[in-house]
Amino acid sequence: MLIGSKKMSSYYNRHSHTENYQLVLMFLPVLLCLLLFNYGPMYGLVIAFKDYQFLKGIENSPWIGLKNFRDLLSAPSFKEVFRNTIVISLLKLMVGFPAPIILALLLNEIQNKGYKKLVQTISYLPHFLSWVVLGGLFRQVLSPSGGLVNEIIQMFGGKPIYFLADPNHFLGMLVITDVWKEAGWGTIIYLAAITSINPELYESAAIDGAGRFQKMWFITLPDIFPVIVMLFILSMGNIVNAGFDQIFNLYNPAVYQVSDIIDTYVYRKGLVGMRYSYGSAAGLFKNVISFMLVFITNMIVKKNSDNSIW
Amino acid sequence: MDTSIKMNRGDIIFNIFNYTFLSLLCLTILLPFIYLLAESFDRIGNIKATGIYLWPQEFTIDNYLAIAQNTYIWKGYLNTVIRTVVGTILAVIVTAMGAYALAQKCFPHRTFWTLFVVFTMFFSGGIIPTYLWIDRLHLIDNRLVLILPYLVNAYNLVLIRNFFQQIPAELQESARIDGASEYTILFKIILPVSKPIIATIALWLAVGHWNAWFDCLLYIKDTNKYVLQVILQRIILQGTEQMMQSGGLIEGIYESRPEVIKAACIFFTMLPILCVYPFIQKYFVKGIFIGSIKG
Numbered sequence: 001m002l003i004g005s006k007k008m009s010s011y012y013n014r015h016s017h018t019e020n021y022q023l024v025l026m027f028l029p030v031l032l033c034l035l036l037f038n039y040g041p042m043y044g045l046v047i048a049f050k051d052y053q054f055l056k057g058i059e060n061s062p063w064i065g066l067k068n069f070r071d072l073l074s075a076p077s078f079k080e081v082f083r084n085t086i087v088i089s090l091l092k093l094m095v096g097f098p099a100p101i102i103l104a105l106l107l108n109e110i111q112n113k114g115y116k117k118l119v120q121t122i123s124y125l126p127h128f129l130s131w132v133v134l135g136g137l138f139r140q141v142l143s144p145s146g147g148l149v150n151e152i153i154q155m156f157g158g159k160p161i162y163f164l165a166d167p168n169h170f171l172g173m174l175v176i177t178d179v180w181k182e183a184g185w186g187t188i189i190y191l192a193a194i195t196s197i198n199p200e201l202y203e204s205a206a207i208d209g210a211g212r213f214q215k216m217w218f219i220t221l222p223d224i225f226p227v228i229v230m231l232f233i234l235s236m237g238n239i240v241n242a243g244f245d246q247i248f249n250l251y252n253p254a255v256y257q258v259s260d261i262i263d264t265y266v267y268r269k270g271l272v273g274m275r276y277s278y279g280s281a282a283g284l285f286k287n288v289i290s291f292m293l294v295f296i297t298n299m300i301v302k303k304n305s306d307n308s309i310w
Numbered sequence: 311m312d313t314s315i316k317m318n319r320g321d322i323i324f325n326i327f328n329y330t331f332l333s334l335l336c337l338t339i340l341l342p343f344i345y346l347l348a349e350s351f352d353r354i355g356n357i358k359a360t361g362i363y364l365w366p367q368e369f370t371i372d373n374y375l376a377i378a379q380n381t382y383i384w385k386g387y388l389n390t391v392i393r394t395v396v397g398t399i400l401a402v403i404v405t406a407m408g409a410y411a412l413a414q415k416c417f418p419h420r421t422f423w424t425l426f427v428v429f430t431m432f433f434s435g436g437i438i439p440t441y442l443w444i445d446r447l448h449l450i451d452n453r454l455v456l457i458l459p460y461l462v463n464a465y466n467l468v469l470i471r472n473f474f475q476q477i478p479a480e481l482q483e484s485a486r487i488d489g490a491s492e493y494t495i496l497f498k499i500i501l502p503v504s505k506p507i508i509a510t511i512a513l514w515l516a517v518g519h520w521n522a523w524f525d526c527l528l529y530i531k532d533t534n535k536y537v538l539q540v541i542l543q544r545i546i547l548q549g550t551e552q553m554m555q556s557g558g559l560i561e562g563i564y565e566s567r568p569e570v571i572k573a574a575c576i577f578f579t580m581l582p583i584l585c586v587y588p589f590i591q592k593y594f595v596k597g598i599f600i601g602s603i604k605g
Contacts, residue, residue, distance in 0.1 A: 020418060022492035023411045027423065030408030030462050034430060037459040041435025041443040048439075058442065103335075106328055115329070122336045124591060128583055130521035132539045136546040136576040140569065141342045146355060148345045151362055180338065188598045212324060245524070249543070263437070270438050271528070283436030291432060 048280040061277075068281035078265070078282065085261040088247075089239040091171060096179045097235060100186030101228065105216055107187060108194050123184025135249025138177055139164065165254040174259065178246060189231070193224040229301055237294035240286045262286050350374070350574035354567050373567075373574035383578065386538035389453075393537060394519040397457040402512050404461045406504075409470035410496045431464040437528075444529055455529045456522070456537070466511050473507040474500060510597030513590050520583065542579045546572055 048068055050061045072078050103123075110116045126134065141148045142163040150160040163169045201219050210218070244263040251259045262282060270279015344364050349355055350373055352366035377383055411417055412424055435443065449455040477500060485495045501508065523539035530536060536544075548568070 019486065019492060020416060023414055023417050026407040026492065026496070027411040027417070029404045030411075030427070030467070031423075033404065033458070033462040034427065036447070037462075038430040038434065040447075041440040042433065044435055044439030044443045047442070052442075058446075106332060109324070109328055110332070119332050119336055121588070121591060122339055124594075125584075125587060126339060128517060128521075128587060129580060130523060130539055132521075132523050132543045132546070133576055133580055136542065136572060137342055137346055139546065140346055140349060140573060140576075143569075146363065146569075148342060148363065155362070184339075188595055192599050212321065248524075249546075266437055271441060276438050276442065279438045280436060283438060287433060287436065294432075 045280060045284055047277050048284045050277055052277040052280075054274075054276075064277075068277050069285065071278065072281050072285060077269075080257065081260050081262055081265040084258060085240060085242045088171065088174060088242045088259070088261060091175050092178055092243070093235060093239070095175050096182065096186075097232065099179050099183040101190055101224075103183055104187040104190035104194060105220065107191065108220070109212065120184070120187070123187070125184075126181040127185035129181075131245040131249045134177070134181060135246070138173070138250065142173065164250060165252060167255050167258045170251070170255040170259055174243070174246065174250065177250075178243060181246075189227060190224055193227045194220060197223045229305070233294060233297045233301060236297040237290045239293060240290045346573050346576060349570055350577050352570050355569045373570050374578065376571065377575055377578050382533065382536070382541050383538070383575070385534055386536055386541035389535055390520060390538040392453070393456045393522075394516050397460055397519045398512055398515045400457065401461045401463070401466075401515050402508060405463065405467050405511070406470055406501065406508065407496065408462065409467050409474055410492075410500060412467070413471045413474040427462075427464050427467055429464075441528060450529055451531045451535070452529075453535055456519075456525055459525075460515070460519070463515075466514070470504070470507055470511060473504055477503060506596060510593050513593050514597065517583075517590075538579050542575055545575050 044058060047058055047061065049063060049065060050058075051064045051067075052058070052061045107116060107119065110119070142150070144150055144160045144162040147160075149163070154160060161169055163173045197220065201223075202215055205215050205219060240262060242261040242263070244261065244267075247259055247261060247264055248267070251264070263286075266279045266282045269275055270282060341364075348364055348366050351369055351371065353368040353370045353372065355367075408427075412420060412427070414420075417423070434440070444450060444455060444459075449458070481499055481503075482495055485499055490498075521539060523537065523543060526535075526537045526540045527543075530540075
């Protein structure tokens, strides 16, 4: 980036001071908002290194260094929560990452434009609904008494399953409903990449006798590989998140042992339970891990190809 | 694109599979909604357990009437509409101004301020420090807390800035020579040309505001100021563990048929998005294109 370099400063001096003054004024609201609502809370992170006491406030609470983090890492409840976060994220990644890619490839093969649009319109819909709404929806649909899914199971002679309260089934439901919500929407970016592939590549492949799947494997996939890699790197950073919105609206004490993730743990123990310092330490821990994951993944990718984000 | 029109047997089989598979997928998306819709129009719900329930057993609109009579639902709607409209408009104005400033090569210390903005995409205070900070700003239980923190979103700002940078500089230069102020340039020249990206960002913001619930749950104590999603959440989670944590219950409109009331309530809150969705869908799709190509 040459923007701040010496070359530009002569350009910068060419403009009048009134223009600069007006631009600065325009930027001021942004500056204020970021300071107040983004950087301000970051300052509050110091309490992760303190023993926050409500009456003393942030500044006067005593420093205790890394004690909160030591407590965190040795607490069995946090270890369980951390494990759940990783497990859920990995499961969602394994199913949810390829799903939109496969769906995009399949959609790309549909010749009928009208049908394609219909499928896309329907599949995008769940993305626009909140997990409050969808949580309510799935609680009804997955209900053990009269719920749609269990009705179908019983029609085939099975016994009803209490999906949302059974630790053995809850994770499966989390992954399936998450993919249900986001797979359709995820196809957009892949379809955008696919449409920019040079059609001549397909034509020459057809002349050489390539079949449909061979075209997919040797032309389409390699061409959208950069997009796949970029999205993969970004999802690495998201591993520590595991979907708070969804889990909060679907979980219950019966499945805490498998579904309690870092964020829900921080909410219940740290915020509602008022263990502010402890909860902040957990949050900071999460942020650092996320950052490291993105950084490391990006580095690995950079070493092996030119596809990295930076 | 496959330009040959000859189809062999393998192609036909694949097509049959593909169309069937995609149709089944669409069905899995539509069925839950149909089920819920049926439930919402039913008097008591699925009690006969015969086959798949896709049509109410005892049709009634009483559930919807009961909801329409609940004042909290309407207050929730009002609060949501307020935050969506005000929040979106203000955010677009503030973000566009900042993006315009950062897009100008002559902006002082431009690299530093760009980094200042971008850094917030990667790092944040977290739930608890943010809560304590909001408390410090005395914004707890204040409607503004649902609007102000979202005025600047780094990702949106960068997207708009990139778009502005693609606009020919001559447009701005000639206006400057004519003596126009930067504000005039932004609002009278740049913005009209930037309708695609502004529309996309505005819609993203609007949907975000409409669906937001966690901030209201954390920061708002007065049930009169609750947004629609949180009212809905209270009704859905009534009687469960989460309810105990969030404290308090809304006056029951349950009587003896919680399931169908919940179903009707969910649909009641979904309706605006469902109605608007077909029209706004294409903007969102375009937005991803813009974001992925230039981002």
